[in-house]
Amino acid sequence: QVQLQESGPGLVKPSETLSLTCTVSGGSISSYYWSWIRQPPGKGLEWIGRISTSGSTNYNPSLNSRVTMSVDTSKNQFSLKLSSVSAADTALYYCAREVEGSSRALDPWGQGTLVTVSS
Amino acid sequence: DIQMTQSPSSLSASVGDRVTITCRASQSISTYLNWYQQKSGKAPKVLIYAASSLQSGVPSRFSGSGSGTDFTLTISSLQPEDFATYYCQQTYSTPRTFGQGTKVEI
Numbered sequence: 344q345v346q347l348q349e350s351g352p353g354l355v356k357p358s359e360t361l362s363l364t365c366t367v368s369g370g371s372i373s374s375y376y377w378s379w380i381r382q383p384p385g386k387g388l389e390w391i392g393r394i395s396t397s398g399s400t401n402y403n404p405s406l407n408s409r410v411t412m413s414v415d416t417s418k419n420q421f422s423l424k425l426s427s428v429s430a431a432d433t434a435l436y437y438c439a440r441e442v443e444g445s446s447r448a449l450d451p452w453g454q455g456t457l458v459t460v461s462s
Numbered sequence: 463d464i465q466m467t468q469s470p471s472s473l474s475a476s477v478g479d480r481v482t483i484t485c486r487a488s489q490s491i492s493t494y495l496n497w498y499q500q501k502s503g504k505a506p507k508v509l510i511y512a513a514s515s516l517q518s519g520v521p522s523r524f525s526g527s528g529s530g531t532d533f534t535l536t537i538s539s540l541q542p543e544d545f546a547t548y549y550c551q552q553t554y555s556t557p558r559t560f561g562q563g564t565k566v567e568i
Contacts, residue, residue, distance in 0.1 A: 378558075387549065387560060387561075387562050387563045388498075388506065388549055388551075388560040388563075389560070390551075390557055390558040390559065390560065392557075393556075393558075401556040401557070402557075403557040404463070404557060405557075437505055437506075439505075441553075442511070445493070445494070445512045446494075446496060446511030446512040446515065446553065447494065447496075447553035447558075448496040448508045448511040448512075448517075448551075448553065449496075449498075449506070449508065449551070450507070450508045450517070451507075452505035452506060452507070453505065454504075454505055455505055
C-alpha cells in the first residue's frame with residue numbers, strides 16, 4: 344500500500360521560498376507522475392503541478408514562474424519549491440500520485456501539511 | 463485552461479435521499495473526469511474515475527455518468543458518512559483543474 348507524507352516548515356516569511364518534500368513509502372516512485380495540490384483554508388482545491396520520475400514537469404500557469412519541482416528517486420521523494428510567497432500562498436499543501444491510464448486520477452494522497460505565510 | 467463548474471455549491475439532504483451533483487467543463491474532455499470526496503480535516507479520496515468507473519472499495523450507491531462537457535455524480539441513498547464536500551477534476555489536459563466543490567449537508 345503506497346503512502347505519501349509531506350514534510351517541511353509550517354511557517355514561511357513573505358517574499359521567501361516555501362519548500363516541501365513528499366516521501367513515498369510502500370512502493371517505488373518510478374514510472375508515475377507525482378503531483379502537488381493546495382487548498383487555502385475554507386476554500387477549494389488548486390492543482391500546482393506534477394513531475395515524472397524522469398524529471399518532466401507541468402506547472403499551473405497561474406504559479407508557473409514561481410514553482411519548481413524536483414524528484415529524487417534514490418530517496419523515493421519529490422519536492423516543491425514556491426518562491427516569493429505571500430499571504431495568498433497560505434494553504435494546506437497535499438502531494439499525490441497521478442494514476443496511469445485513462446483516468447489519471449490522484450490516488451493516493453498525503454495527509455497534507457499546513458503552510459502559513461506570515462512575518 | 464479548462465474551467466470546471468459544479469452545481470449546486472451546496473445542498474441540504476436527508477439520510478436516504480437521492481443526491482445528484484453536476485459538473486460542466488468549458489470544453490469537451492471526453493471521459494477524463496474524476497470525482498473526489500473530502501471529509502472535514504481529511505485529504506480528498508477518489509470515488510469515481512474516468513467519468514463512470516467506481517474506485518475499488520467505494521460503495522455502489524455512488525455512480526457517475528457523462529462525457530464531453532456534462533457529468534453527473536449520483537448518490538442513490540445518502541448515508542450519514544456521505545456528508546462531505548465533493549469535487550470534480552478534469553484530467554484531459556494540463557493544468558488539471560477542479561470544480562469549486564459541492565458541500566453536502568444535513
